[in-house]
Amino acid sequence: MSLDSFITDRQTRWSELEQMVNRARRGRLRTTSADELERFGILFRHASSDLAIARRDFPDAAITEYLNQLCSRTHPLLYRGSPVRLSTLPRAFLLGIPRAWRSAWPYMLTSVATLALGFLAGWIAVYLRPDLRASLVPASLFDQMARGQVSGGVDYAPLAAFDIIQNNIRVALIAFAGGVLLGIPTVLALVSNGWMLGTVAAAVSIGGYNLQFWSLIAPHGVIELSIIVIAGGSGLMLGDAILRPGQLRRGDALSAAARRAVWLACGAALLLVVAGCLEAFVSPSRLPEGAKLAVGASTGVVLYLWLLLAGRRRVVVEAPSLDRAGDAIMHAGGYPPHNPLVKPG
Numbered sequence: 334m335s336l337d338s339f340i341t342d343r344q345t346r347w348s349e350l351e352q353m354v355n356r357a358r359r360g361r362l363r364t365t366s367a368d369e370l371e372r373f374g375i376l377f378r379h380a381s382s383d384l385a386i387a388r389r390d391f392p393d394a395a396i397t398e399y400l401n402q403l404c405s406r407t408h409p410l411l412y413r414g415s416p417v418r419l420s421t422l423p424r425a426f427l428l429g430i431p432r433a434w435r436s437a438w439p440y441m442l443t444s445v446a447t448l449a450l451g452f453l454a455g456w457i458a459v460y461l462r463p464d465l466r467a468s469l470v471p472a473s474l475f476d477q478m479a480r481g482q483v484s485g486g487v488d489y490a491p492l493a494a495f496d497i498i499q500n501n502i503r504v505a506l507i508a509f510a511g512g513v514l515l516g517i518p519t520v521l522a523l524v525s526n527g528w529m530l531g532t533v534a535a536a537v538s539i540g541g542y543n544l545q546f547w548s549l550i551a552p553h554g555v556i557e558l559s560i561i562v563i564a565g566g567s568g569l570m571l572g573d574a575i576l577r578p579g580q581l582r583r584g585d586a587l588s589a590a591a592r593r594a595v596w597l598a599c600g601a602a603l604l605l606v607v608a609g610c611l612e613a614f615v616s617p618s619r620l621p622e623g624a625k626l627a628v629g630a631s632t633g634v635v636l637y638l639w640l641l642l643a644g645r646r647r648v649v650v651e652a653p654s655l656d657r658a659g660d661a662i663m664h665a666g667g668y669p670p671h672n673p674l675v676k677p678g
Contacts, residue, residue, distance in 0.1 A: 336391055343383055350376040351403060357410045377407045426599060428644035433596035434563065435640070437570055444565035447520055448558070451527025452534075459535035501560060501605045508564035509571075509598065513587070516572025523565045530558075548622035551629025553612035559636060560604045567594040567601075604636075 353373050357365070365373070384404055387397040434441065504522065511518025537546040570590050578586035615628055 334390070336394055336396070339383075339386070339391070340396055343379075346376055346379055347383075347400070347403065350380055350407065354403070354406050354410065358406075374411060377404070377411060380404055380407065427639075429596045430600035430603075431640045431643040433593055434600065437566055437593065437597065440566035440570045440573070441562060443569055444523060444562045447523040447565065448527040448562060451524035451529075452531035453527075454524075455528040455531025455533075456535040458528075459532050459539070463539065501557065501609060505560055505564040505601050505605065508561060509568050509594070509601070512568030512571025512594075513575070514572075515575060516569050519565055519568030519572060522568075523561065526561055544622055548625040549616055551626050552615040552632070553608045553629075555629050555633040556604050556608040556611065556636060560601050560608060563597050563601050563604075567597045570594060607632075 350373075353369070353376065357373075380400060381404055384397070384400040387394065387400050391397055504526065508519050508522040511520075511522060534546070537543060571587060571594060574586040574590035575583055581589070611628070611632070615625065618625075620628075
């Protein structure tokens with residue numbers, strides 16, 4: 334079969350399908366009759382078959398790209414997922430975030446390692462240059478620690494919580510959005526935050542006030558550092574999608590990574606509020622130091638039990654529905670649904 338005869342015999346069907354797609358995209362699919370919907374499906378199946386033939390016989394022809402785009406536009410109209418119901422959002426939120434976090438574990442580990450590298454570098458710098466201690470931690474703070482007065486009160490805690498959450502959002506956004514710039518700002522944000530914590534921790538350690546310092550940091554610090562790690566891991570995932578798109582176009586790879594990162598961004602937003610409230614109300618309070626350390630440990634245990642265990646279940650499916658079940662599992666974990674009819678790239 335020649336290319337001209339292939340196009341001539343099928344062009345009428347393609348044009349009809351394209352017109353139906355254009356009408357559906359203008360919101361008229363709901364008013365389409367049952368017969369027209371059936372015709373829509375038939376035309377799509379014919380177009381999918383034609384696309385398979387075109388890929389085999391005319392892989393470099395413009396008509397193959399046209400059919401690929403036509404099927405790409407039609408598929409989500411006919412096979413769209415179930416509508417989102419508000420009643421399902423809490424469960425999806427509580428299960429989707431841990432699944433997305435676990436699916437991105439290489440990036441999370443890289444984020445932790447980068448943050449730890451900055452912390453270690455800052456700690457070593459202070460021990461090699463003890464004179465930096467005075468510039469990192471004011472003498473007045475050491476005096477307060479010596480008298481056990483590092484509390485600060487909570488008279489303006491609500492306002493302080495708002496300011497702290499704003500600052501945490503800024504740091505998380507830099508780490509997250511920096512991914513679209515090849516992840517360079519993300520790495521810098523992780524290293525700088527690790528460096529800042531490492532230098533201050535080393536300076537306090539030299540002064541002999543570890544208990545006072547870590548009791549001040551622990552209540553909010555576990556969650557706050559987790560936010561930075563999650564935001565950093567998400568940014569690294571976006572940067573990796575640009576640097577290593579695989580068989581996808583860079584824009585498509587970035588879009589797929591961004592859909593996975595949405596769950597992580599939701600989780601970071603929730604944790605930002607919790608961390609800000611703890612830092613404003615608990616960390617500077619007059620609770621005993623042991624109680625503050627216990628709060629920090631408890632928040633860490635609850636957080637990581639949720640991230641590690643929530644949403645784990647065994648899925649058993651029959652053989653004929655493996656593809657569809659795989660799409661559902663991937664989609665629940667933040668991955669884009671698989672479309673076997675459209676060739677990536």
